[in-house]
Amino acid sequence: TERTLSIIKPDATSRNLTGKINAKFEEAGLRIVAQKRILLTKAQAGEFYKVHAERPFYDELCEFMASAPVVVQVLEGENAIAKNREVMGATNPADAAEGTIRAEFAQSVGENSVHGSDAPETAAEEIAYYFSGLELVG
Numbered sequence: 230t231e232r233t234l235s236i237i238k239p240d241a242t243s244r245n246l247t248g249k250i251n252a253k254f255e256e257a258g259l260r261i262v263a264q265k266r267i268l269l270t271k272a273q274a275g276e277f278y279k280v281h282a283e284r285p286f287y288d289e290l291c292e293f294m295a296s297a298p299v300v301v302q303v304l305e306g307e308n309a310i311a312k313n314r315e316v317m318g319a320t321n322p323a324d325a326a327e328g329t330i331r332a333e334f335a336q337s338v339g340e341n342s343v344h345g346s347d348a349p350e351t352a353a354e355e356i357a358y359y360f361s362g363l364e365l366v367g
């Protein structure tokens with residue numbers, strides 16, 4: 230069993246979609262083993278997304294992630310990283326498969342409702358960025 234870091238982004242929390250998105254994770258067999266709603270500063274969002282610092286959309290991405298609360302969560306399950314990315318769908322909602330979170334809820338390539346870690350190393354780093362060991366129970 231594996232863990233991944235998921236974020237329900239500002240466009241989704243502000244449209245009151247947290248429960249609908251969590252239902253998608255649970256239907257796919259992912260367990261929400263930690264979860265909290267926080268308001269990131271632009272600096273905190275920038276630190277989290279620093280791998281994208283050279284991309285043209287970086288500033289817009291950081292502004293967006295700090296524009297309203299996010300729900301950060303740890304999802305657990307068999308192949309949780311890949312399974313979560315499958316449930317999320319493609320980054321651009323126009324390319325996302327039917328039934329995925331981004332196909333159903335995302336508004337644009339930027340305001341695309343969810344984030345999910347992309348590999349075991351980044352999952353471990355991203356979980357540690359938002360959660361202490363004490364907040365993580367199986």
Ligand code: GTP
Nearest residue numbers: 286289290319320338339340341343344345346347
């Ligand atoms: P994450 O799970 O959020 O990391 O998405 P991803 O892995 O599917 O995409 P990627 O890591 O390539 O990009 C990170 C995030 O940057 C995306 O989820 C988008 O929110 C944002 N992003 C990516 N491309 C664009 C773009 O062309 N324009 C804007 N405004 N945002 C973008």
Ligand code: MG
Nearest residue numbers: 344345346347
């Ligand atoms: Mg990514």
